[in-house]
Each structure stands twice: as C-alpha cells, then as structure tokens.
Amino acid sequence: MYDEEDLTAFTPVALEEDGRIAAAAGRAGFDLGANNDETALEDIFDSREFLARKREKQAEDDERAGRPSSAVPTRKKIKRSDVEAYTKLLEMDPLADEDSSYFEEEGVDFISALLGDVEPGVGTESDENTNKSGKRVLKKTSFLGIGSGPLQVGHFFGALSAVLMAFVEYPGFPLTNLPDPLRGALQGGLATVYAINAVLAVLAFLSASERNQSPALWGAKTFAVGAIAYDQLMQIPTPGEAAEKRRREEEAARLRRGRRGRGKSSKENEFIVMELGLRMKDRDSDFLSTVAEQRNLAKAASSEAAKARQKDNKRAFFNEKILLRHSFLASSGEKKIGGEKWTVPRNRLTPELLQEAVNRGVGDDLSPLVVQHLFDATTNTVISTSDARTQCRSGDVCYDVISSPAGSVEDGGVLTSDGEVYYNGDVVFFLYDLPEHSAEGSHVTTVNDVNRWLVDGAIASLEPVRILVDQQNRLQSALQQLERRAISGAELTKARETRFEDIVNEIEEKKKRLVETTRALGEEKAKHYRHCKLEIRKLESGYEVKLRGKKKLYYTSLVIDQKGWSLVPLFATGQAKGAQGKCSLILDADARQHSVDLRPGSFKIERLPDGFGVLEMYSPGNAQQILFNGNFINGHYLNGTLRTDAFTFQGLFQDGQPSKGRCSYADGTVVEGGFALPEARIQSQLGPDYRRTSPHGRVNIRFKGGLEYNCNMKNGRACKDTESTEEPMLHRSIMFRGERLYFDKKAEREPEDL
Structure with a gap:
C-alpha cells in the first residue's frame, strides 16, 4: 500500500542557503548541478514517475532504518487477473490501467491463439517508440482494415462451403447440385490450396515451439486457414525478442530518468522559487512539482484571462433580447401581420418555446398552431426555428413568428352546412394529399404506417398515454444533460477522482426508468392497437379509413377530437426502389430519415357519414330543418327516411x-x-x-x-x-x-x- 501522506504538499520555511535547492533535489534523486540546457525544466515534472521515485526512496529509507515499508515497490508488476491487487492499484492511481508498466505481460494462451488474438500490445499507447507521433498503431495482421480474427472465421466457413460444393452431391439443394465440370474445377482448386497449406502447416509446426506455443494447434490451424494463421504465429515474439523489447524499454526509461538532472542551474531555479514566493524544508523532496505547477499557472494567466473574456462575451451574446411578434398564415397563403409583441433572451429562443408561446392563448376547441418560420420584414428574409438562436439580430428588429393551424378533421358531404349539424352513426375518413415518401425520400409510406399514425394521434390526449409520454420526455432530457455533464472537463476530472460512481449510477438509474417507461408506454399503445380496428384502403387520391369493432364510436370520437394532426409524427417504413431490407422499429437515431413532412396544408382529413346513422340539420334564421335516419354511402343518402319542412x-x-x-x-x-x-x-x-x-x-x-x-x-x-x-x-x-x-x-x- 502506498503511503497515505499527501505526495505534493510541503511546509514552507525561510530559504537560507543557496545550496538548499540542490541538496533537497539530490535527496529526491535529481541532479541540478549539470549545466546543460538540452531539456527544459518542465521535462522533470512527470507526476507518475516522480511518485514512483519517491516511493522507491521511501522504501530504501525504511529498509535502512529497519522499519517495515508501507510503500509498494514500483517495479513489482501485477497480473490484470489479480482483482484485489488491481483494485488497490486503481485506488492509488485512477489512471493506472492505462500504463502497461504496472502489469505483467500476458502471453498468448490457447483461446487467444485459436481466436487469432495474438497481438495484445499492438495498437495501444504502451508501444512508446511507435506512438511518439500520437498516432495509434494498426494491427499488423489485417486485410482491407479487417482484423485477422474475423478474417479467419470467414475464410474457414468459405472453405467449408467450397468443400461442400465440391464433394457432396444432393439433388434439390443449389450448393450440392452443381454440374460435374464445375465440381471438378472446385476439387482441383481445393487440392492446390491445401497443398500450399500443408507446406505452411509444417513450417508452423516447427516454429511454434520456439514461441512457447502448441505445435499441434498451430499446425492444424495453419492447414485449415492457411497463411492467415501462419502470419498470426509470426506476430508472437520469441523469448529472445521479448527480452530484447523489455531491455529497450528499460533503457529508454533509464535515459529519461538520467535527463532529470539536466536543465537550468540551481541559482536560476532558486530565482524562480523566490519570484513565486515559495519556501520549503529540507525534507520536502517534492517541492519541484510545486515549482512547476506555479510556473505553469503563471504561464497560463494570459490564456485564462482570454478564456474569461470569451466566456463573458458569449454570456452577453446569449442574454441579448430578441423582439418577436406573432403573425398568422391564412389558408390562402396570406400573412396576417400585427399580433402581440414580446421579447425573449437569445438563449431561450428554441422551437419548443416558440411553439408554446403561439399556442398559449389558443382554446381547447380550436386547432393548435404550428410555427412555420421567422420572417424579417426589413430584409425580407426567412429564418428557420432551429437557426433562430444564432441568426436573429437584437435591437429594434422585430421578427414575425409565422404560424398556421396544425390541421383537424373536416366535415364533408351532407355534414357540410352553414347551420347546426348533429350526426350520430358510422363514418368514413378520407386522407387526401398525404405524402407518399419520407422527407429524405428513402422510405415509402405504407398502410401500416398510416394505421400507426392514426392510432397514435387518436390516443395522444388520453391521460395514461399523456402521463407516460411526459415522463419519457423528462427522463430523456435529464439523461442527455447527465451524459453531457459526464463528458465535460470539470465533471470528468471529478468523475475520475470518484471513479465515476455518482454520475454513472445516476445515468444507469435514469436509463432503467426510461426503459420501464418506454415499455409501459408500448404496452398502453399496444392495447389501443388491438381495440381500434381500422380498415385502410389505398386510393389514387389518398386513403379510405373505416373503423370497425365494438369500440368504433369511442375511437371515432378520439380521431375527430384531435386538433393537431400535423404535430403527430408519421414515420414511413416502406422501402423505396433500389433499397433493401425491412424496417420494423424506428429508433431515435433513425427517426429523421423515416420522418414524413406533415406541414399544415399539405394534407387533408375529411369525415363523411358511411353506414347507418341519424342526421339532423337546422338553420335558426329561416327555421329550416332536415332529419334523416337510414344508411349513408360516402357522405350521401343511400336509403332511409328523409323529413323536411x-x-x-x-x-x-x-x-x-x-x-x-x-x-x-x-x-x-x-x-x-x-x-x-x-x-x-x-x-x-x-x-x-x-x-x-x-x-x-x-x-x-x-x-x-x-x-x-x-x-x-x-x-x-x-x-x-x-x-x-x-x-x-x-x-x-x-x-x-x-x-x-x-x-x-x-x-x-x-x-x-x-
């Protein structure tokens, strides 16, 4: 176990002699007497190696004094499979798992050899000499970017398929019912390939023992998959090559430690300490870390000031007030300007806020409004709601928020009247001008998509569904905020110190609750999908929808009461021409390419009486009245009794x-x-x-x-x-x-x- 004292703390005292710095540095294992400017002073402050040297110094002092040392020798390596030692090491150094010098090198075992995972050290930052440029090393055994493991699996199954086609004859199966000339060609090719594999298998059998591997395993594997297995075997170093690699790594580490003593003179270092106002005791061997830290802080003072100014400018920019005015887009396309004006800070200028603002005064009986865009009358420019935060200007500029009705069910046929209309009975819905493709054109709208869209829109106002949807939206928003916190700089540092326990646990809890809420919402919707029986027929001009079942009147009322059909998302799952595959589940990441553009005015839903019903119409002005009971067809009388004045x-x-x-x-x-x-x-x-x-x-x-x-x-x-x-x-x-x-x-x- 490491010593529990703070490894970077020191007690400041008065600096009396010029040689105190060099003496204290010498006790820490450094030499500041050499006059060599080859390496800058900052090069000596590698915190991990500094701690390692201090632990070694502490162990030597305890050994000379005859006391048991509480410091773990830094050169004692552990196995990654030793859970207890691995846990203690992480408690002492949270970043220890990234340093391979703490761990023993693991050889290639039977499973790794069989799966082709023979290069554990390649492609990691432990390969110091190759990674000085900052670029990671690619796997040496690869083909077109495919690793040797997947490559050998594909090669093996391909060979089995070729053997099946060449030597097995079974009528009725395409692979075993080939013509004799083609079968003979396959047999000749396989004979040539496996003759070469046999030669490589002999070489692999002879070379495996030199690398402490099983000759039988590598011989059989090389005969099965050929040069792929032989190349994997050649990547495993021999004991001599492994020893040479370790020797080079130790020599490089020793050279780095040797450079620790070369740098600025002791007087220059003393001047730095005096300028920064630092004082120390002789026993503080880690005072140089504090010197470097203070010097780096002094260097970064200007950049911190620049960051602060940039942050202030950014805060001022997003706090600017944007002047807005609500305007309405009529069905004829004419803009009706002159609504209420209000100001919004730039940081709150989101599509959600604009949508809520324009619908704040809309009653329950009216259709909700959909924000189309923002319009600047002075420059005659249009700004989308997603770009409003960055493109809108502050000051006297007033932007018109253009909105239009979200769309509702319109009455047609005999229900169209200037007077009062009351109808109770069966109906049919006609959907006109519904987009046939997704917004990106990659998917086609199908009958099942329309079915799902109608049911989702009908049940959106039900309290159980609304509560679950609100809970799902809140959890998704909270989860996104937590994930952004987890990858930010300050939270990442804090998370490393606490081993990510708080944030990770909270994220996992939110994910579990989100999964449970999504499952409950899916079950609630599935119940309505079973009860709401829809018969949808594709027509040239749109879709014909009829409701059937015991609860048809209930779901008919829900469809009619939905006032914002443009706000209900419609996803197209059919495959366009040239596309392959079938999409059965729409995920959040795929929602954009499946989404259908349902802007207001682009489609129409019409309700017509169809089947048996009772209709009453009257006009209070001239006392005219019509009463009909009987059967309807597509909004017209079919047969029954019609009573008029x-x-x-x-x-x-x-x-x-x-x-x-x-x-x-x-x-x-x-x-x-x-x-x-x-x-x-x-x-x-x-x-x-x-x-x-x-x-x-x-x-x-x-x-x-x-x-x-x-x-x-x-x-x-x-x-x-x-x-x-x-x-x-x-x-x-x-x-x-x-x-x-x-x-x-x-x-x-x-x-x-x-």
Whole structure:
C-alpha cells in the first residue's frame, strides 16, 4: 500500500542557503548541478514517475532504518487477473490501467491463439517508440482494415462451403447440385490450396515451439486457414525478442530518468522559487512539482484571462433580447401581420418555446398552431426555428413568428352546412394529399404506417398515454444533460477522482426508468392497437379509413377530437426502389430519415357519414330543418327516411336526392314512383348545392281529396311515354314542389287543381 501522506504538499520555511535547492533535489534523486540546457525544466515534472521515485526512496529509507515499508515497490508488476491487487492499484492511481508498466505481460494462451488474438500490445499507447507521433498503431495482421480474427472465421466457413460444393452431391439443394465440370474445377482448386497449406502447416509446426506455443494447434490451424494463421504465429515474439523489447524499454526509461538532472542551474531555479514566493524544508523532496505547477499557472494567466473574456462575451451574446411578434398564415397563403409583441433572451429562443408561446392563448376547441418560420420584414428574409438562436439580430428588429393551424378533421358531404349539424352513426375518413415518401425520400409510406399514425394521434390526449409520454420526455432530457455533464472537463476530472460512481449510477438509474417507461408506454399503445380496428384502403387520391369493432364510436370520437394532426409524427417504413431490407422499429437515431413532412396544408382529413346513422340539420334564421335516419354511402343518402319542412320521402336516393320511393308533401299530395335528376343545380342554405328531383317514369299521384292519377312523366311533365320528345298539350296543371306539372288533355283521368 502506498503511503497515505499527501505526495505534493510541503511546509514552507525561510530559504537560507543557496545550496538548499540542490541538496533537497539530490535527496529526491535529481541532479541540478549539470549545466546543460538540452531539456527544459518542465521535462522533470512527470507526476507518475516522480511518485514512483519517491516511493522507491521511501522504501530504501525504511529498509535502512529497519522499519517495515508501507510503500509498494514500483517495479513489482501485477497480473490484470489479480482483482484485489488491481483494485488497490486503481485506488492509488485512477489512471493506472492505462500504463502497461504496472502489469505483467500476458502471453498468448490457447483461446487467444485459436481466436487469432495474438497481438495484445499492438495498437495501444504502451508501444512508446511507435506512438511518439500520437498516432495509434494498426494491427499488423489485417486485410482491407479487417482484423485477422474475423478474417479467419470467414475464410474457414468459405472453405467449408467450397468443400461442400465440391464433394457432396444432393439433388434439390443449389450448393450440392452443381454440374460435374464445375465440381471438378472446385476439387482441383481445393487440392492446390491445401497443398500450399500443408507446406505452411509444417513450417508452423516447427516454429511454434520456439514461441512457447502448441505445435499441434498451430499446425492444424495453419492447414485449415492457411497463411492467415501462419502470419498470426509470426506476430508472437520469441523469448529472445521479448527480452530484447523489455531491455529497450528499460533503457529508454533509464535515459529519461538520467535527463532529470539536466536543465537550468540551481541559482536560476532558486530565482524562480523566490519570484513565486515559495519556501520549503529540507525534507520536502517534492517541492519541484510545486515549482512547476506555479510556473505553469503563471504561464497560463494570459490564456485564462482570454478564456474569461470569451466566456463573458458569449454570456452577453446569449442574454441579448430578441423582439418577436406573432403573425398568422391564412389558408390562402396570406400573412396576417400585427399580433402581440414580446421579447425573449437569445438563449431561450428554441422551437419548443416558440411553439408554446403561439399556442398559449389558443382554446381547447380550436386547432393548435404550428410555427412555420421567422420572417424579417426589413430584409425580407426567412429564418428557420432551429437557426433562430444564432441568426436573429437584437435591437429594434422585430421578427414575425409565422404560424398556421396544425390541421383537424373536416366535415364533408351532407355534414357540410352553414347551420347546426348533429350526426350520430358510422363514418368514413378520407386522407387526401398525404405524402407518399419520407422527407429524405428513402422510405415509402405504407398502410401500416398510416394505421400507426392514426392510432397514435387518436390516443395522444388520453391521460395514461399523456402521463407516460411526459415522463419519457423528462427522463430523456435529464439523461442527455447527465451524459453531457459526464463528458465535460470539470465533471470528468471529478468523475475520475470518484471513479465515476455518482454520475454513472445516476445515468444507469435514469436509463432503467426510461426503459420501464418506454415499455409501459408500448404496452398502453399496444392495447389501443388491438381495440381500434381500422380498415385502410389505398386510393389514387389518398386513403379510405373505416373503423370497425365494438369500440368504433369511442375511437371515432378520439380521431375527430384531435386538433393537431400535423404535430403527430408519421414515420414511413416502406422501402423505396433500389433499397433493401425491412424496417420494423424506428429508433431515435433513425427517426429523421423515416420522418414524413406533415406541414399544415399539405394534407387533408375529411369525415363523411358511411353506414347507418341519424342526421339532423337546422338553420335558426329561416327555421329550416332536415332529419334523416337510414344508411349513408360516402357522405350521401343511400336509403332511409328523409323529413323536411316541405315533404317526407321514404326509399332509395341518388346523389343525395330521392330516386325511387314514396314522397308525401305537406299539402297532402303523395307521389309514388321514380324520380330523376335535372342538370340545373339549386342553392341550399343548409347544405351544398343540389339537383332537385322531379317525377320521372311511371308515377302514381294521389291528391288530398282522394283523386289519383297514374301516368307516365318525364322530368315532372305528364306524357304518353317517357321516351316522347313532343310537348304535351296543356289541359290542367298542379303545383309540385314549387314547380308546375303539366298533363296531357287526352288523359283518361285528369286531376283537379287544388
């Protein structure tokens, strides 16, 4: 065990004699008397070797005094497999594991030889002579950057495949069903290769014993993989080569220690000590370390001042106030300028803060806003939100924060009305203009991607999912901060002193909690994936989505209530043309290349009634009302009962208008039969423009008084047959839905005007 006293501390006393410095340095093992400026004074302050020399000096003093020494001899090397000694060494020197001089050299054992790991010292900083330039040494046994270990494994399995194709014949398997000429060529090639391997195996068998290796192992391995194994064997040094290497290392270390005494004169060193205000005692053999430390601090004074000025300038730059103003981007593309102004420090000017600021006054019933960019009207320039912190200018410049709605589900078909609309029933969603590729164009949007996107957006507002997502985001943010702390300079020094215990343990704990939260979030989402049954069909113009299952009404409401579909991430996992492989899991590192650009206005989600439902529409201004219960198809009436202020129709519909059935009017008239759609369209205050149907074909009309009229009609006019193009002769007429119906005077029965 090392001595527990502070190895760099000393007690300052008055400096009385000029020779005190040289005397104290001599007791520490240094010679300052030589007048040689070959090496600078700073070269003598290698802290590790200085401590080693002090420990040796302490051991010698204890031995002469007859006391047991508590210092561990520095030349006694330990094995890395000795856990107890290895732990004690790390307690004394946290960086000891980087110095190979503390450890015994380990030879190449059976497993290392078999796996090809025969160069443990190559490529590390222990190879001092080769690493003086700061460049690491590459493995000598490599091919195109591939190490000998992986190379020999690939070579071995390739040889087995060649033997299988050359000597095994089994119909039905491509590798064992080759033509005879090709099989003969493979056999001849294998014979040539293994003849060469046999010669190398003999050489390896003879050379293995010289390197304290198993001749049988290396002979068999060389015969199997050839020159790769023979080259690995040649990398293992013989005992003589290993001894020569150790001798060169010891000689280099001795030369370094010899240079410790050469440098500046003792008077110059004494002057340095006096200038720095240092005083010492004779017994302090480590005072030179303090001299060097103080001198280095004096040298670095100017650089520290420069760093301080740079830090102050950086702090002032990021504390500058940036003037912002909220502006809105209308659906037509026109910017509406003139919102509220506020100032933000540059260091807080992040996309997250801008997003939160523009949505602060948005209610729950309105669609949230997405920040598009920042606009400088004075220079007519656009700045992205990610570059705002560095590109925005302070002062009187006001930047417009351009935002637009994040997108929501729009009503279509019969649900489109200026009045009040209430619908309860089955629906279908149509997704138009959804991007077919990821933003980078490397992946294709698939039906499964749309399914995952819709479910994620629908359940985003549920409390269990929201809590887990918030917890996951907080853990990821805290973990990133801890990892940045762990690699910073101050924390790295502290972590080395405490062996990384605090920060590493905290990071591991955060990672465990993040994994548990991610697992819980995945289980919660998987439950909704099972319950939310979606039928998605790819169309030319987009996607058709229908909800099925017992909980279709519940998930339909969640889809409709989502007001920010542009904020829900959509990842494309399909492979583009020319790409290979299949992506089943999107990691954070891969999210960018899979992400689909869902900027507001680039796509549209429309809701249409489809299936059975009940619809009610009314306009309070003119007291018009429509009530329908029955079946819908793609937003139009299919069959059912339609009740309006003017009539009630039961039957089939075409293009949202009666087609075949029974129509009862408010005046008591009943028309039963077929109806046709004219070309002219009529405006409606409750819905979109429509084509009003008229009786067409064989029609039965029953009037309030009981009179019935059965005839052929064409677009509301009585005629002998529907194919006739002659104008029927006028005799009597009735008002039909605001239009006059004409009857042929030759008809056997003529209705009376009411």
